Amino acid sequence: MAIPSQSPILGVLGGGQLGRMLIQSAINYNQDIHILDPDPNAPCKDLSQRFTVGSLKDFDTVYAFGHGCDVITVEIESVNTEALEKLQREGKKVYPQPDILSLIKDKRKQKQFYQLNGIPTADFILTSDKAEVIHHADFLPAVNKLGKEGYDGRGVQVLRSEADLDKAFDAPGLLEKLIDFDKEIAVTVARNEAGDLIAYPAVECAFHPTANLVEFLFAPAEISKEVAEKAEEIAKDVILKLGMVGILAVEMFVTKDGEVLVNEVAPRPHNSGHHTIEANYTSQFEQHLRSVMNWPLGNPDLRCPAAMINLLGENGFTGPVLVEGQEEALAEQGVYIHLYGKKITKPFRKMGHVTVVSDTVAGLKEKAQRIKELIKIKSIS
Amino acid sequence: MAIPSQSPILGVLGGGQLGRMLIQSAINYNQDIHILDPDPNAPCKDLSQRFTVGSLKDFDTVYAFGHGCDVITVEIESVNTEALEKLQREGKKVYPQPDILSLIKDKRKQKQFYQLNGIPTADFILTSDKAEVIHHADFLPAVNKLGKEGYDGRGVQVLRSEADLDKAFDAPGLLEKLIDFDKEIAVTVARNEAGDLIAYPAVECAFHPTANLVEFLFAPAEISKEVAEKAEEIAKDVILKLGMVGILAVEMFVTKDGEVLVNEVAPRPHNSGHHTIEANYTSQFEQHLRSVMNWPLGNPDLRCPAAMINLLGENGFTGPVLVEGQEEALAEQGVYIHLYGKKITKPFRKMGHVTVVSDTVAGLKEKAQRIKELIKIKSIS
Numbered sequence: 001m002a003i004p005s006q007s008p009i010l011g012v013l014g015g016g017q018l019g020r021m022l023i024q025s026a027i028n029y030n031q032d033i034h035i036l037d038p039d040p041n042a043p044c045k046d047l048s049q050r051f052t053v054g055s056l057k058d059f060d061t062v063y064a065f066g067h068g069c070d071v072i073t074v075e076i077e078s079v080n081t082e083a084l085e086k087l088q089r090e091g092k093k094v095y096p097q098p099d100i101l102s103l104i105k106d107k108r109k110q111k112q113f114y115q116l117n118g119i120p121t122a123d124f125i126l127t128s129d130k131a132e133v134i135h136h137a138d139f140l141p142a143v144n145k146l147g148k149e150g151y152d153g154r155g156v157q158v159l160r161s162e163a164d165l166d167k168a169f170d171a172p173g174l175l176e177k178l179i180d181f182d183k184e185i186a187v188t189v190a191r192n193e194a195g196d197l198i199a200y201p202a203v204e205c206a207f208h209p210t211a212n213l214v215e216f217l218f219a220p221a222e223i224s225k226e227v228a229e230k231a232e233e234i235a236k237d238v239i240l241k242l243g244m245v246g247i248l249a250v251e252m253f254v255t256k257d258g259e260v261l262v263n264e265v266a267p268r269p270h271n272s273g274h275h276t277i278e279a280n281y282t283s284q285f286e287q288h289l290r291s292v293m294n295w296p297l298g299n300p301d302l303r304c305p306a307a308m309i310n311l312l313g314e315n316g317f318t319g320p321v322l323v324e325g326q327e328e329a330l331a332e333q334g335v336y337i338h339l340y341g342k343k344i345t346k347p348f349r350k351m352g353h354v355t356v357v358s359d360t361v362a363g364l365k366e367k368a369q370r371i372k373e374l375i376k377i378k379s380i381s
Numbered sequence: 382m383a384i385p386s387q388s389p390i391l392g393v394l395g396g397g398q399l400g401r402m403l404i405q406s407a408i409n410y411n412q413d414i415h416i417l418d419p420d421p422n423a424p425c426k427d428l429s430q431r432f433t434v435g436s437l438k439d440f441d442t443v444y445a446f447g448h449g450c451d452v453i454t455v456e457i458e459s460v461n462t463e464a465l466e467k468l469q470r471e472g473k474k475v476y477p478q479p480d481i482l483s484l485i486k487d488k489r490k491q492k493q494f495y496q497l498n499g500i501p502t503a504d505f506i507l508t509s510d511k512a513e514v515i516h517h518a519d520f521l522p523a524v525n526k527l528g529k530e531g532y533d534g535r536g537v538q539v540l541r542s543e544a545d546l547d548k549a550f551d552a553p554g555l556l557e558k559l560i561d562f563d564k565e566i567a568v569t570v571a572r573n574e575a576g577d578l579i580a581y582p583a584v585e586c587a588f589h590p591t592a593n594l595v596e597f598l599f600a601p602a603e604i605s606k607e608v609a610e611k612a613e614e615i616a617k618d619v620i621l622k623l624g625m626v627g628i629l630a631v632e633m634f635v636t637k638d639g640e641v642l643v644n645e646v647a648p649r650p651h652n653s654g655h656h657t658i659e660a661n662y663t664s665q666f667e668q669h670l671r672s673v674m675n676w677p678l679g680n681p682d683l684r685c686p687a688a689m690i691n692l693l694g695e696n697g698f699t700g701p702v703l704v705e706g707q708e709e710a711l712a713e714q715g716v717y718i719h720l721y722g723k724k725i726t727k728p729f730r731k732m733g734h735v736t737v738v739s740d741t742v743a744g745l746k747e748k749a750q751r752i753k754e755l756i757k758i759k760s761i762s
Contacts (some may be wrong), residue, residue: 024408027401027404027428030702030721030722046428047408048426049427050402061432102510133431185491281714296712297713303685304684326410330671330676330677330679333662339409339411
């Protein structure tokens, strides 16, 4: 007997770890999820009501996939936004909205948006090729970013002096003043169709020295009340000025003068919010679900201090996954392991994360460091 | 390219809500789960690496299913234990052990086990048919239980006086002295192969006046330190004397004199532990996984006071599910809805549960009552 599903189907472009953790939340609400991903072994395989293998960048594939859904969202920005625009015109709900995705996935447009809307951000110059970067040697030290396709540390590099100019990107990008910041923080905000708006408490990010990936995250950020309020205000301002529905992670620099500058945003669940699964009343994944489905938003408050450690593939190992130290880590108190189900590890690939919760901030950094040294993602071959 | 799975496959007999919440935990560890369930639309459908439709009571079906797994567990007691015994003899790990399942699923054997092992429990008489119950009229008021196949209120009835004798079960069962208890509590314990043993703090159960199902649960139980310690000791004693590996929910009566008597046990995740998902450091589902996989056990402590409300199908409604009041409940703080994905509701069917967490015990009961009145499981037809 076929029983019609009463609830709308949520389609997700991308079936990686973010989709996987979204599914874990969606199960609680009987929310059917359809996934599109080019990898037949993507982390969401076996866990959704429909798993379609196909390109996220191909118009016809994305359009056909979206046609079978009622609400469409993304877990990665590099998707075919033209197909999403057509779906939106035809009455599908697409959150984040396709025009906002287009804006955000082009870092040049993103920076111009901040400038136009009075959102504090580092000074920058748009550059169309390597020659133009070289022409602006007086702007160094600067961060040279590719306009499109940058992801997880790719497409971003620091040019400290003229000696570095030779490696400048020879494609449309930008030069951004290198900020001598005190801290990097992130505030996640979420907004639903009804206009409800919430902000998570600011978290502090510690980056891997070479891989340009978040290595540790601490919640709450050790910042003054003034800086925390300023950061929250700015993050809310960004999502409101974008007019976006969904969840938005706003990464910011806190300068040594206490100034807060927007670095980049991600219009989806983000690495800087993974700790919310155990450490906050409402996880970022449930919040994303609530916002795109236009349900009332949940309480973003922290339940307790937490640290998050990214489990990156160890350098020197490529192949089928071997997790070292899992048992030892499980024997620790307040340690939550999340493995992403990726079949193959590569150097610095995001293979999982660990959240450590504690009643107090004291000792949290040391414990996070200890857990990080315990769990290693290697290869069995 | 086929990549061999490095981790053992966990087979679960039963694909209902308990299997579903186990899967939500198992995802975090890349733990592959195979499910066997007779219902092609069972709650675990679409969420496991393999979902086999078949009888849990048929020897060949259970044996063939178990053959493809490394570790086998259950989410329901009514399974073919002969097949599990054969699998165990052939080297598969089966937890809880088949002989313990056989003992527990026969309430007559369960009571005899308590008696033989000095575990405090209400006095009882074994009865083989209705005539024998009538013969023991002087034992009333008593609870008349069927030996086998009782579940969720079926197979259990109170015989208060001789006038009730006509409804006595005409099959092997027992008569148990009706306990004039002060409270019903439950302590969940877990034990792994290595012998690690943990106990969750006692919870208090409030039963539905007519359906004989848990309606509300409160954690922690409002009992004295002495009673709490006695209850924990008894629960640990039961799992140790059984020699069981896995998770065991021990339901107990607290008498008006502060005596603690074991009522029944369940060798699997249980309704009395649902709040642990949000309210304890380690959920009962993760704990079950850890225990049957012989991983180190997790911290069972409460993070904060909590209440759990069963969402039962409303009386008078049978058919495709309609959830009323979900949005209003989502607008409340600290409210966690879990729907089980069952396609059809029936009166008093367990369709989901809600956990309410709070910083303090005060107000928790009122809030639980309010949420219960808000969310109603009805039918669309």
